[in-house]
Amino acid sequence: MSRAQYLYRLQAIDSQIDETNQYLARIKANLGKTKALLNAEAKAKTTAQSLREVKTRLTNFEFELKGLSDKIKTQEKRLYGGKNMTAKEAGNLQEEVASLKRRYATIEEQLLEIMIATEETETIDNETQATLVEIQATWKDEQAKLTLLQRQFEQKLVSLKEQRSIAASKINASDMAEYNQLRAKKNRRAVTGVKEGACLACNVSISNSKLQRTRAGNDLNYCGTCGRILYVL
Numbered sequence: 001m002s003r004a005q006y007l008y009r010l011q012a013i014d015s016q017i018d019e020t021n022q023y024l025a026r027i028k029a030n031l032g033k034t035k036a037l038l039n040a041e042a043k044a045k046t047t048a049q050s051l052r053e054v055k056t057r058l059t060n061f062e063f064e065l066k067g068l069s070d071k072i073k074t075q076e077k078r079l080y081g082g083k084n085m086t087a088k089e090a091g092n093l094q095e096e097v098a099s100l101k102r103r104y105a106t107i108e109e110q111l112l113e114i115m116i117a118t119e120e121t122e123t124i125d126n127e128t129q130a131t132l133v134e135i136q137a138t139w140k141d142e143q144a145k146l147t148l149l150q151r152q153f154e155q156k157l158v159s160l161k162e163q164r165s166i167a168a169s170k171i172n173a174s175d176m177a178e179y180n181q182l183r184a185k186k187n188r189r190a191v192t193g194v195k196e197g198a199c200l201a202c203n204v205s206i207s208n209s210k211l212q213r214t215r216a217g218n219d220l221n222y223c224g225t226c227g228r229i230l231y232v233l
Ligand SMILES: [Zn+2]
Pocket: 192, 199, 200, 201, 202, 203, 204, 223, 224, 225, 226, 227, 228
């Protein structure tokens, strides 16, 4: 194999390494929580919190209503219990019972509103929790696929690096330095194939004398136009 051919082979492996690294970077960017999942989580958290709040209000109102009911019963028992009390005392007690009953009616009305609100909040919360579960399932599925792909590309990278070290061992230090320098300058393409007498990188024809020297492969020859190392395919 000629010096240019060894470099051409190395470049083919390097291109695959670049490509694999690009895939891995893209996979890495897509690993982790997605915007859709984060949104669904935030929404589910908010509706669950609203539901807790409305349920607490409901419990408090039920508790207050029960307290009022007990108090009304107690005071009515006193009022109609036949115990001796003055007309003023009876009048006061009657007024108190009436006031308690008014309060009871108000709370009862509010309680009804809270019950309706609780039901509505519960429906909304059920929906957002179900949506979250759905999005989580899709997300987990996607993450599993991405993780599998990531592992496959990582394995491929290991094997490519092994191939590269074998290919690189055949190349002398000055050719390697030349390759690295050109690759950095020429858009990661240091070596170009030559087909039907033309450079495949820039499409410009190579002179016959240069083609002959390139075919002989004793030294490195360069495309006069794009400056890349020539390798006749
Ligand atoms: Zn060229």
